[in-house]
Structure formats: structure tokens, C-alpha cells
Amino acid sequence: MTSFSVGLLGHGTVGAAFEALLGERADAVAKTTGRRPELSGVLTRSRGDFDDILERSDLVVELMGGLEPAREYVLRALEVGKPVVTANKQLLSHHGDELFGAAHEAGVDLRFEAAVGGVVPAIRVLHETLAAAEVHRVHGIVNGTTNFILTEMTRTGASYTEALADAQRLGYAEADPSDDVNGRDAAAKMAILARLAFGAAVSLDQVTYEGIEHVTAADIAYARELGLSLKLIGTAERVDGGLSVRVHPAFLNARHPLASVDGSFNAVTIESPAITEITLSGPGAGGSQTASAVLGDVVSAMLPPPVPPAPAAPVEIVSDIESAFYLHLEVADRPGVLAQIAEILGLQGVSVKSVVQEGLGADARLTIVVHPIRESKFLAAVSLIGRLDFLRVSPRWIRVIEEVFE
């Protein structure tokens, strides 16, 4: 099998995670693309030579951060016709015109999914799915640190200062969180999204931004009574024949798709008359998620035009799977009933998570939630319970999905 040489510029947290992930996934990528990706070299401050790496690479991944020499290296790679994948939002939001211009001129790929919104594939969806639809507005929660802080303030009533300290302790905020909490990081991402959504030359200095430093727990509490939840929202939208690109705290109606995006998660809502809206959400950018987004871009750049999926392999279909369950019983309200039910559940290995018992005239209603268990075992228990003489109606049950992602 032919190989595909990837030159890596930068070896911090994300660079190291990318190197590890590339090794792990090389076989899978080879299967998808027909070529096996391997590192041709790594450039850090202390080792490697850019010209040498460029020479030996089919594609360059830029994870150095900062403006220079990242800008120079990316331009030089594009100029010699090598595609570039970057996670550098600063670079793109400052020098977008120059870099995209160079890529266009050379007819090569400049991919940057990892520069915006963690693993959320906003760039890909904007670029391809919506090529056929006119975008009117993009709203985004594009900074995980501030979303984590606001979520903490909402949940616990903590002050901004307390929630920030928590975020720092838990690794969701840097020691110097200025660019996150003052909105500048989000502003850089919105500049990139606006460029793509509207084909407009937007740079960071055109984005107005406010941060969350002055938000109080009381504001959040009052607004909650009105059904509103507070987020740091980036917006890029068409207004009066021009564009507005901005970042500021905003209350959202509880039913807005971004209102329920909590913790360090990122999300982007894309609005277009033809489609109403699409919302994409996922975890904000830790090292491994960013590395994953970078590798996704590398894979896309490796793919020849559009590739039909490889023939599918036969597979074993599993039917007896594990799930938590909700179980609803109506029973005669007499001593020992709950004990008998609990015994049957226990004998089948079904573990009870919660029970709510309510009077129902002379009878009682039991609403039970059980921990995950093989369906066959749960059904065996339900079948035994169904034969108990104190049952007033047949047992009712529904599966429960308990995972949350935060």
C-alpha cells in the first residue's frame, strides 16, 4: 500500500495527541483512503527543519499556534502545492484573506475544522451541506471555558469569581483565562465562521465582543424565572445588506436549541430559510478532541473526489442488549407487596435505582427505575411480577437512556 506523508509543525498538547492518534488510527485511515498516513517529520523549537519536512511531506499539519512563523510556513506549503490542515484560529482570523487567497491560487486544500468549536463539524457542514442553501445567521457557543463557568453559576448560584476558580481547578480554564472570559477567543472563531458562512472577508478586528466578567448570579436567577438561560453567544448574521459579527452574553429562550448546551460543550446553530436551522453540538476542544478534528481534516484531504463506501462486511446482530428500565405497576396497597416485587427483581439480578409509591384509592402505584440490565433478565422478572395476584393491571415498562455528556 502507498503511504501518505504528514509533516507535523508543533508538538504541544494537541501535537502530541495528534501524533498518538495518527499511529492508532493509521490502519483504519488506510482502509478508508487507500493510503497509509505516517509522520514524515516533526518541527519544534528545538528540533526539525521546516524545509526538509516540507520537502518530504504530502500534507502539512500546523499546530504551532501564534502568528509567526506559522503564517510563513503555511503560506510556503500552500505555494508549493501541499495541502495544509491547521487548528490555529488566531492565524486564520488575522490573516484569512492572505491564506485562503494562497490556497485558492495554488488550487490546494486549506482545512481548519479544529480551529472552531471543538469537535463540532461546523466548518464542514457550512462548506458542503449548505453550499446549496443561503445562510442568514450563525449563532454559536464556541468557547467551552465560558460555557462551563455560566453553567456552574446557573446550577450552583456561584459568583463569577467562584465559578472561574472551579473551572481553573478542574482544568476547564487556563491560569490566565483573559482571552476566554473577555470574549476574544470566541470572536476569533466567529470571524472564521462568518467568512465561511457568508463568503465575506471578516477579520478579528471587525468583530465586537463582550465577555462574561460582569455577569452576576442574580441576573441568571431572575432571568431563569422568565424561562431564560444565559450563554456567551457568538453571532454572525446578515443585517441590512451588511453583516453583523459579534460576541456577547445573551439570554436564550429555554426552547432555543443552544439553551440546553451545558458545561464545556460547544454548539453552532446555522439558520437558513430553506432548512430552518441545523444545530451541531459536541464537547469543546481538549487535546484529544482537537487532535481528532485535525485527523478528520487530514482524512478528508486524503480522499480522492467522492468515495463510495467500501463494500460492507457481514455482521452479527445482537438482540439481547443492556438497558435501564422504567417499570410501572398498579397493585393492591397491602403489606409485603413491595418486598415481593423487590425479591423477584433481585433474583433476576435487576437492581433498583428509584421507587416512587403513590396512593391510588385502595390501591397503590409504583414507579420504579432500575439500573442497566440485560433485556432478557428484566423481561423474565416482569413476567414473574405479572403473575402476582395483587397486581391490578399488567406491568408497563419503557427503556431508559441515562447517559448525559458533560
Next chain:
Amino acid sequence: MTSFSVGLLGHGTVGAAFEALLGERADAVAKTTGRRPELSGVLTRSRGDFDDILERSDLVVELMGGLEPAREYVLRALEVGKPVVTANKQLLSHHGDELFGAAHEAGVDLRFEAAVGGVVPAIRVLHETLAAAEVHRVHGIVNGTTNFILTEMTRTGASYTEALADAQRLGYAEADPSDDVNGRDAAAKMAILARLAFGAAVSLDQVTYEGIEHVTAADIAYARELGLSLKLIGTAERVDGGLSVRVHPAFLNARHPLASVDGSFNAVTIESPAITEITLSGPGAGGSQTASAVLGDVVSAMLPPPVPPAPAAPVEIVSDIESAFYLHLEVADRPGVLAQIAEILGLQGVSVKSVVQEGLGADARLTIVVHPIRESKFLAAVSLIGRLDFLRVSPRWIRVIEEVFE
């Protein structure tokens, strides 16, 4: 400019919407792809000849529905090397092996975003973004009719029968809703998603499914007390070295990303260790949304390998935009205070949506939400209010985003 000929098979609701949209967006597509798309012919039961249309087309769009002759036409187009875009979930879930095999053999594109999940770009994200990540599970709300019915039951306490009648009256359910409410439509979509997520040959007859016909409003109400919300969930996941693909009602933890997907919306959550999860949500498939997803696929098929965005155009940045606002005031609790504030707001054209007044010792707290208004006007009003002598602290305000999508 060269043109790109699209042959259209089928001219029902979606076919007609696609034809209209193609005309509307032809210029924009030409700008993105360098070729202007135009219809080369339309095949319906009463007009058009398939061989003639195939001959004159660069790409075929199949919107006939059903198994035959759709299967035969798609196979013949692929065999002569013409890419195909289809929205036909039945066809793909029954004959996936044969069709994807033919596309692979001919080395041409078979795209089917519109067959699953309305405008939600689940197929694209699975195929490209996650090529580099191992998917462990896909959960989806992939049937808008059942999600609408369950949302109605949850909101209003209506019975299944009442909510179904509402859905039919409002156009969210067909006169014969069987395949929606019994889970079969969702099962077909999950077969397609499972194939893509796991590269496995899954067909509809391997998917177990249950519908929502037996769900009661009481179940929903009880579970709500436990913090759970009911959805019809499609699942495809790796279990014990095999796969489980199924559709059934399930309660979700309120914080699960799918728990807040309401009304006729669709959503898909993709889980992978490297990325935690990505959730995509958007409106379910009406004619115009499906047509939009089909056109997105056509555009993707037209794009040469990866295209760097065209050079961006300069743009006017608008700063004085409209927004709703939350305004928080602490005032001396004496007669006429609210009247004075309301007068200032009114003079600036600011219209009040809601006011909550609470006692605060001798003072009072006003929490006001106003309807959308130019920021400059709102700020002018706030500045005037800030000068009132009965104000105890400076006014505080935050923007409010009120839109919901349902």
C-alpha cells in the same frame, strides 16, 4: 460557463420542490462549483423516457420512492458511471449491499443524505468527519411524526390518539401513519446509519422495532417526575463484538442531548471514545427540507476534489443591530416609578414584553424584558433611565435571544 445536467426521476412533493429549488439556486451553485446545474429531463409515470434521460444526464436524482423500478434505474445509472443522489430510505435499507456494491465497483458517487434525518447532515458527518474516529454508538430521533406526537403528549397531557389526530390535522402525520408510528420508518433509517457508522451490511429485516402506539400520557407524566423525557429512539451500537440495531420508545435523562429535541425535529448523536459525542439536530423532512438536502448532495457530487473557498469579498460590518433585552432595575418603591420608566422606554420606541416587580425591603426590583429593538435606541432609553433619582444602582441589561425552532 459549462453546464451540469441533472436527470430527475420522480415528481411528487419532493421532486417538485427540488425542481423549484434547483432553478432558484442555480446561480449560487454555479458560483460554488464552476458549473451551472440544469434539469436534463423529468421522469414520471406519464412522461419521460429513462434511457433518454440517463443518456443526457451527468447525474441522476432518484425521488420516485418504492423499490421498483427505482432499484433498476439507480443500478443502471451507476453501471454507466453516473453518480446518483437518492432520498429513498426504503430502497437503501432493502438493497444497500447491491447498490453500494455497484457504486463501489463503478467508482462513482451514491449520495443519500436526504434519506435519513431530514436536514440533519448525519451521513456526511459520519462518512467524513468520523473516518478517523471509531464510532461506538449512534442514537437518533429520526422520525418527525412520532417526535411531534410524543412532544404533544408531553406538553398537553393528550392521549396518543388525540395527539395523532392533531398531528394529522397539522400535516405532521399522513392519513395512514402506520409506518411512522410503528417504528418501521425509523428502522429503515437506522439500517442506513448503521451501515455507514460500522461499515456493516445491515438491512431493514435485521432491525427490531417497536412503535409508540401503546405509550400513555400517564407514563410520560410519571417519568417526568423522575426527570425523564420520552422519545422514540433509534440505536445502532457495538455490543459484544456484534451490532445491535433497534428502534423503541425510551426515556432520556433530561440532560441527554436528545432530550430537548422537540416537535417534528430530528437529531442524531454519534458517540466515539475520541470525541465523546457529536449531536446534530434540525427540522424533520418536509418537502423543501428534503429538496435542500438532495441539492446539497448534488453540489457535493459536482465539487472537484476539495475546493478551497473562493477569495472572500469585502463586506460592510453592521454594528447597530436589533435585539430583545432583559433590563434589571433596583428602585425606590414609591408610586409613579414604573410609569416614568415605561414612559422613557415608550418614547424611545422600546416595547415591553414582561415586567416582574418584587419587593426588596423599602425598595423594589424590576425585571423587564423588552421586544426586539435597535441597540442604539435601547441604550438611549437605558441612559435616560440611569439618570432617574429613584434608581438605587445602575441599570443592568443583557441581550435576549427569543427564537425557538419548532
